[in-house]
Every structure is written in structure tokens, then in C-alpha cells.
Amino acid sequence: MSNTFLGMPTLPVFGHGNLNATEKFPKAAHRELGDAQLRANLGHATHTIRDKRLKVVAELPDWEDMRDAGSAIKNATMARLPALLEQFEANFTARGGIIHWARDAQEANEIVTGLIRATGETEVVKVKSMATQEIGLNEYLEEQGIAAFETDLAELIVQLDHDKPSHILVPAIHKNRRQIREIFLREMADVDPALTDEPARLAEAARKHLRKKFLTAKVAVSGANFGLADTGTLTVVESEGNGRMCLTLPETLITVMGIEKLLPSFADLEVFMQLLPRSSTGERMNPYTSLWTGVTPGDGPQNVHLVLLDNGRSAALADEMGRTALNCIRCSACMNVCPVYERTGGHAYGSTYPGPIGAILSPLLTGIKSEENSSLPYASSLCGACYDACPVKINIPEILVHLRGEDVDSKRAKIKVPSQMDLMMKGAQWAFSDGAHLNLLEKGLPLGKLAAGRDKVIKKLPGIAAGWTQSRDIPAPPTQSFRQWWDKEHVAPAAVERSQDGSRNTEGEQA
Amino acid sequence: MKIALFATCIVDAMYPRTARATVAILERLGHEVVFPSGQACCGQMHVNSGYFKEALPVVANHVKAFDTEDYDVAVAPSGSCVASVKHQHEMVARRCGDAALEARAAVVGAKTYELSQLLTDVLGVTDAAEQLGSHFPHKVTYHPSCHGMRLLKLGDRQLDLLKSVGGIEMVELPEAEQCCGFGGTFSMKNADVSSAMMADKAANICGTGAELCAGGDASCLMHIGGGLSRQGSGVGTMHFAEILASTLENPATVPGNVQLAGSKR
Numbered sequence: 120m121s122n123t124f125l126g127m128p129t130l131p132v133f134g135h136g137n138l139n140a141t142e143k144f145p146k147a148a149h150r151e152l153g154d155a156q157l158r159a160n161l162g163h164a165t166h167t168i169r170d171k172r173l174k175v176v177a178e179l180p181d182w183e184d185m186r187d188a189g190s191a192i193k194n195a196t197m198a199r200l201p202a203l204l205e206q207f208e209a210n211f212t213a214r215g216g217i218i219h220w221a222r223d224a225q226e227a228n229e230i231v232t233g234l235i236r237a238t239g240e241t242e243v244v245k246v247k248s249m250a251t252q253e254i255g256l257n258e259y260l261e262e263q264g265i266a267a268f269e270t271d272l273a274e275l276i277v278q279l280d281h282d283k284p285s286h287i288l289v290p291a292i293h294k295n296r297r298q299i300r301e302i303f304l305r306e307m308a309d310v311d312p313a314l315t316d317e318p319a320r321l322a323e324a325a326r327k328h329l330r331k332k333f334l335t336a337k338v339a340v341s342g343a344n345f346g347l348a349d350t351g352t353l354t355v356v357e358s359e360g361n362g363r364m365c366l367t368l369p370e371t372l373i374t375v376m377g378i379e380k381l382l383p384s385f386a387d388l389e390v391f392m393q394l395l396p397r398s399s400t401g402e403r404m405n406p407y408t409s410l411w412t413g414v415t416p417g418d419g420p421q422n423v424h425l426v427l428l429d430n431g432r433s434a435a436l437a438d439e440m441g442r443t444a445l446n447c448i449r450c451s452a453c454m455n456v457c458p459v460y461e462r463t464g465g466h467a468y469g470s471t472y473p474g475p476i477g478a479i480l481s482p483l484l485t486g487i488k489s490e491e492n493s494s495l496p497y498a499s500s501l502c503g504a505c506y507d508a509c510p511v512k513i514n515i516p517e518i519l520v521h522l523r524g525e526d527v528d529s530k531r532a533k534i535k536v537p538s539q540m541d542l543m544m545k546g547a548q549w550a551f552s553d554g555a556h557l558n559l560l561e562k563g564l565p566l567g568k569l570a571a572g573r574d575k576v577i578k579k580l581p582g583i584a585a586g587w588t589q590s591r592d593i594p595a596p597p598t599q600s601f602r603q604w605w606d607k608e609h610v611a612p613a614a615v616e617r618s619q620d621g622s623r624n625t626e627g628e629q630a
Numbered sequence: 631m632k633i634a635l636f637a638t639c640i641v642d643a644m645y646p647r648t649a650r651a652t653v654a655i656l657e658r659l660g661h662e663v664v665f666p667s668g669q670a671c672c673g674q675m676h677v678n679s680g681y682f683k684e685a686l687p688v689v690a691n692h693v694k695a696f697d698t699e700d701y702d703v704a705v706a707p708s709g710s711c712v713a714s715v716k717h718q719h720e721m722v723a724r725r726c727g728d729a730a731l732e733a734r735a736a737v738v739g740a741k742t743y744e745l746s747q748l749l750t751d752v753l754g755v756t757d758a759a760e761q762l763g764s765h766f767p768h769k770v771t772y773h774p775s776c777h778g779m780r781l782l783k784l785g786d787r788q789l790d791l792l793k794s795v796g797g798i799e800m801v802e803l804p805e806a807e808q809c810c811g812f813g814g815t816f817s818m819k820n821a822d823v824s825s826a827m828m829a830d831k832a833a834n835i836c837g838t839g840a841e842l843c844a845g846g847d848a849s850c851l852m853h854i855g856g857g858l859s860r861q862g863s864g865v866g867t868m869h870f871a872e873i874l875a876s877t878l879e880n881p882a883t884v885p886g887n888v889q890l891a892g893s894k895r
């Protein structure tokens with residue numbers, strides 16, 4: 120379709136907010152790799168969660184069937200998302216809730232601010248939420264003179280330290296408890312100066328710090344793990360109880376939820392309440408699951424709002440190969456098993472969504488056009504560990520490759536001078552699309568021996584291949600390729616020998 | 631059985647000994663090996679780097695070379711190349727709008743096996759010492775490459791075959807299932823992360839005290855071996871086919887440093 124129709128918005132509408140990488144991944148990764156403490160913290164944490172997850176997943180004999188079910192329910196949801204959203208809206212509204220639609224981060228932030236302003240409050244408590252991270256709500260509210268207090272322990276640590284989350288489930292995964300104690304002592308006005316770095320003492324300090332806020336806050340802002348279309352119910356799954364407090368004590372509750380978080384029916388929760396806790400925290404069940412359906416007179420918040428956020432999700436949905444990325448339930452299993460994430464940490468990905476899912480989701484939501492974003496799909500060795508771990512079977516490696524294709528094509532259209540990589544690929548295309556071409560090239564193999572020198576290894580290559588030789592040698596190539604050996608030694612004599620004893624012994628040439 | 635060998639570009643050009651070992655094993659079992667001469671490469675590097683347009687003629691060439699009735703099964707001593715033939719070729723054809731190629735690629739893909747898969751599932755090899763005369767009196771550790779493990783679901787096939795080799799001492803590799811960091815052009819585009827992954831893999835290998843690390847993918851072995859060599863570890867890498875091909879009468883030489891196989895080339 121041509122996009123020149125007047126009055127029509129340009130499609131697709133991409134997302135904004137904390138989704139764009141601000142520097143290219145290799146550069147960011149280089150910096151983060153230099154932080155030995157970060158690597159130690161991350162290695163320890165990811166290995167612990169990884170092992171826990173494997174143990175509890177192994178307990179369920181039907182785990183693979185459950186993954187299939189999760190994947191099927193999500194695919195069915197995406198296939199009729201508009202209808203389900205309307206069904207959800209009708210049910211949510213019928214129960215006394217109010218729905219707001221936000222096309223992008225800016226609109227969502229404005230809506231939330233307007234709702235808070237209407238209450239006359241200048242402070243809100245917050246339940247951990249990826250959607251509000253994505254749109255940069257806390258920062259926006261601060262500019263508007265509204266203070267937002269994170270109540271999730273890890274989220275609080277990051278907020279107090281004026282840092283950014285580096286993991287979607289354990290935002291402070293890059294910090295150890297010694298560092299956390301320092302942050303509390305420095306940033307919490309009411310902290311006990313004798314605080315130690317025992318986890319229980321740290322949690323106690325946070326609890327005391329937050330209690331006042333819980334009891335006085337009139338407005339809470341949350342995200343939602345699931346929205347159930349057939350009942351108009353919202354769900355938050357958590358483990359500290361802070362969410363339950365925020366969702367029940369205040370008078371006004373404002374939830375921001377991505378439009379992809381729907382499940383068709385209440386019954387579908389059965390599958391996801393098994394998949395999510397086991398995949399995310401390695402627990403059989405999370406301690407707190409809160410469900411609310413509109414307003415209950417005299418009980419809980421009497422002002423219940425939901426901001427339904429697009430912010431690039433429609434654009435991702437329009438990508439036939441990439442749309443399954445929207446099936447993500449934000450469990451973080453993929454980043455916990457990712458060897459790249461384990462070494463670079465979440466900040467290297469620039470976006471609210473790090474790790475394997477971030478490497479596909481960020482470019483899908485925001486478009487692959489920017490240099491920085493387009494480096495994300497290459498931040499993977501395609502080892503496939505993420506696909507194996509994902510509870511809803513998102514084929515992340517396949518989508519990474521698809522997005523690399525989009526990137527190559529978009530650059531091809533834009534830049535007229537081919538890059539080193541383009542030239543290398545072009546050359547390899549010639550060599551690899553005809554056995555005779557490869558053979559011709561292989562005749563030059565003895566030259567490689569010269570390049571290798573006395574110790575029979577190549578230690579330095581130029582151009583884009585220089586990265587390889589920064590830490591790895593390359594063996595001197597052999598003087599004869601396999602096909603040359605085959606032509607010379609095998610084909611002709613084989614015919615003769617085979618007629619004698621039916622088989623041929625090649626081991627002689629092995630030794 | 632008539633078996634078509636897909637040598638793969640890297641084995642053909644850099645590690646011919648691996649292909650020769652593959653031929654030796656199959657012939658020792660009494661099968662006829664043919665080498666379709668038009669073959670070159672599976673195109674994995676192009677596909678994984680996003681160069682679908684450039685991948686198309688490479689895929690078409692592979693399909694043309696192997697699209698013949700004149701063999702029973704095709705085999706390659708490489709998990710990732712077989713995964714590419716089985717899982718990527720149809721996708722490339724589809725993406726480039728070539729329905730005829732897509733259909734032919736499906737046929738070729740279905741007939742193609744990774745070496746340990748063919749030996750175990752089709753040819754019934756369970757005891758290499760007994761059935762192949764394999765003998766390799768060395769201390770060996772084993773790294774399962776990602777594509778074989780995850781895309782082809784090879785499980786312990788390669789490891790079990792190695793364990794059944796006469797005289798061999800297998801030692802377990804800690805964190806064996808972690809990627810070695812090769813990832814094709816990933817090792818160039820994200821050289822720092824790739825090096826960090828390789829360094830951890832190399833440290834785990836050296837920690838086992840093994841003389842060498844065996845595996846089923848020449849590219850991963852070149853990557854790991856290249857790192858071990860740069861570190862001056864003296865530990866080498868070797869394709870499992872060469873270990874299976876080694877016998878008491880014609881023992882394979884234990885490689886040091888980056889050489890994948892015996893020192894004579």
C-alpha cells in the first residue's frame with residue numbers, strides 16, 4: 120500500500136521511550152565487559168536462577184506440553200487481538216473500570232499524569248512494571264512535580280541509586296549485597312546506621328522505609344501480567360507482597376498494560392500460572408497473585424483506571440515473522456540462560472528489555488532503522504539456549520536472523536557503497552555457489568601456509584576479521600583440500616579396488 | 631548403502647582430514663561413499679548474517695548438487711551445517727519466493743544426516759571399538775556444539791560413540807552446554823563478547839586435564855582451538871570422526887594447539 124494517502128497516519132507507528140539503544144551493542148558490551156565486579160555478580164546470579172529453574176521444570180512431566188499450550192494460547196490471542204481488546208474493554212468497563220487508549224509513550228505518560236493530577240496528589244506508590252519502565256513514566260512524573268516511589272525491593276534499590284534496571288525480573292541483578300548496603304546507608308534518610316549486609320536486615324530496612332508510604336499513599340500505579348478478556352480481570356504476580364499493598368490500600372489505582380498482555384479467558388490462567396513462576400524465579404508458585412475486576416464498592420480502590428499501551432506493538436504485530444515476540448510473558452528465563460547477557464549485563468542493550476528478548480523486541484517495537492538499534496539482533500551467537508528456555512516457545516534465534524535480514528536490506532537500500540561485510544558476503548557467494556569456484560580458490564591454500572609462518576598458525580588478520588585474531592589463532596591451511604584429495608586418490612583407484620574387495624582402506628593415509 | 635558425503639566448506643578447505651576420516655568410517659562399515667562434486671557450502675554464514683539474497687544461489691547450488699536419486703542418504707560431519715540444510719534452506723527459498731526450490735530443498739533436507747545421527751540411528755553403531763575397530767588411548771573431553779545439541783537434538787550420540795572407543799579416557803567438561811562463542815560472524819561483529827565466552831570455555835577445558843577437546847563442528851573447534859593455541863595451553867581440539875577413524879594399526883596423532891588432527895598435513 121502506498122503511504123501517501125492524506126490524513127492517514129504513516130504506518131507502522133513505532134514506539135518511543137526507553138526502548139532505543141543509545142550506542143551500538145559492541146561498544147556498550149566492550150565497556151560492560153571491563154567491569155569485573157559486574158561479571159562476577161551476574162555470573163553468580165544467573166547460574167543460581169538457571170539451576171533453580173531447571174530443577175522445578177524437571178518436576179513437571181508435562182512441561183513440554185504446557186509450553187505448547189502457552190504458545191498456542193498466545194498465538195490465538197495475537198490472531199484476534201482487536202476483537203479480544205474490545206471484549207476486554209466492555210467487561211472491564213461494565214465492572215466500573217475506566218479504559219484509556221495510548222498510542223505511544225508520550226500519550227500514556229500524559230494520561231497517567233492527568234489522572235494523578237485529578238486526585239490532587241503529588242506522590243504515588245508503584246508496583247514493579249515493565250510497561251512504565253518502557254515509557255519512562257517515573258522520569259516524566261518527576262518533571263511534572265509528582266514523586267513516584269518504587270515498592271519492589273530490587274526496583275527500590277535501583278531507584279535509590281539513580282541507576283537503571285539491568286534485568287526485567289531482578290532489576291538490581293548487577294549489584295551484590297555489599298553494594299546494596301552502601302546504597303541504603305547513603306540514600307535512605309531513616310535508615311539504621313548499624314545496618315549489615317545480611318539479606319534479612321536489608322529487606323527489613325526496605326520494609327520499614329516503605330511502610331509509611333503504603334499507609335499514606337492515595338494513588339498507586341501498577342502494570343499487569345495478564346488481562347483476561349472474558350471477565351475483564353487484571354492480574355499482578357509478585358513475591359514480596361508490596362504489590363498486594365499497592366493494589367488494595369490506595370483510593371485510586373492506575374494500571375498501564377501493553378495491549379499484547381491479554382489472554383482470551385480466565386481458564387487460560389491455569390497454564391500461565393504454571394509456566395510463569397517456574398520460568399522466572401524457579402519457584403513452583405509465586406507468593407502473591409492479585410486479581411481484580413473493576414471496582415468493588417467499599418473494598419479496595421474505588422477509582423480504577425487502565426491505560427492500554429500500543430507503543431509499537433501494532434507495528435510488531437504487522438511483522439509476520441516477528442510477531443511471536445509479543446507472546447513474551449516477561450519471565451526473564453531467556454536472559455538467565457543467555458551467554459551474551461551473562462557477560463555484558465542488561466545495560467549493554469540500552470533498552471528496558473535486555474537479553475535475547477530485548478534484542479528482538481526493541482527493534483520490532485521501534486524499527487530497525489537507527490544504527491544503534493540495528494546492532495541489537497547481532498548481539499547473539501545464535502546458540503539457541505533462549506529458545507529452549509522460553510516457556511511460550513518464542514523462536515528467538517529465528518527472529519534474530521529475520522531482523523538481521525531486515526537490517527541488511529534496509530542498509531542496502533540506503534547506503535550505496537558496500538561495507539566490508541557486504542564485500543565479504545558477495546565474495547563468499549561466488550565461492551560457495553559453485554563447487555568449481557571453491558575448488559579454484561582452494562588451489563590457493565598452500566599460500567595460506569606462507570602467511571602462517573613457522574609455527575603454522577596465523578596470528579593477525581586485517582579488516583573485520585581482525586576481531587577474530589585479537590584472541591584466537593587460525594591454523595595454517597592444509598596444502599590440499601578434501602576435494603583435491605578425493606579427485607586424485609579416491610575416485611579413480613576406488614573403482615579398481617572396489618572391484619577387488621568391495622571396499623577401500625583409507626586409514627593408511629590417516630596416520 | 632550409498633552415502634553422499636557433504637564435506638562442508640570449512641572441512642573441505644581447512645580440515646580435509648575430518649572428511650577423510652568420515653569416508654574411512656563409512657567404508658569400513660561396508661558402505662559406498664560418493665562425493666557430489668558440485669557441492670560447496672550450506673550457506674549458513676550468509677543466512678545467519680542476514681544476507682538472504684546472497685544466500686539464495688548458495689542454497690540453490692547445494693540443492694542442485696544433492697537433488698539426485700542416486701544415493702540413499704547424505705551425511706555431513708557437522709551439526710550446524712546439517713541444521714542449516716534441514717532448517718534454513720526451505721526458509722531462504724520461501725523468503726526469496728522460489729517455491730520450486732523450497733520443495734526440492736525439503737527433499738534434500740529430509741535425506742541429510744549429521745554423522746553421529748547416521749551412525750547411531752541408521753547404521754546401528756553403538757560400540758565403536760567393536761564395530762569400527764576404533765582405538766584412541768588418550769584423555770579426552772567433549773564439547774557439544776549448540777546447533778547439534780539444540781536444533782538437531784543429537785543428545786549424547788557423539789559422546790556415547792566416543793565413550794565406546796577402545797583405550798579412550800573421557801573426562802567430563804564443566805558447563806559443557808554453554809556456547810563456545812563462535813557464532814559465525816558473531817565472532818567478528820562482537821569479538822569482545824565472543825572472546826570472553828571462548829576464554830571461559832578454554833578455562834573449563836584446561837581444568838579437566840584432558841589432552842584434547844573433541845567435538846562435532848569444525849568451526850567451533852577452530853574457534854576453541856584458536857583460543858587454546860593463543861593461550862599457549864598445548865591442548866588441542868579434534869573432530870570426533872577422526873577419533874572414531876583411529877585404530878590400533880593406524881593411530882591418529884594427538885594434535886597440539888590449533889591443529890584439528892594429526893600433525894602431518
Ligand code: SF4
Nearest residue numbers: 447448450451453509
Ligand atoms: S522471551 Fe520467553 S523466556 Fe524470554 S522473557 Fe519472554 S517469555 Fe520469558
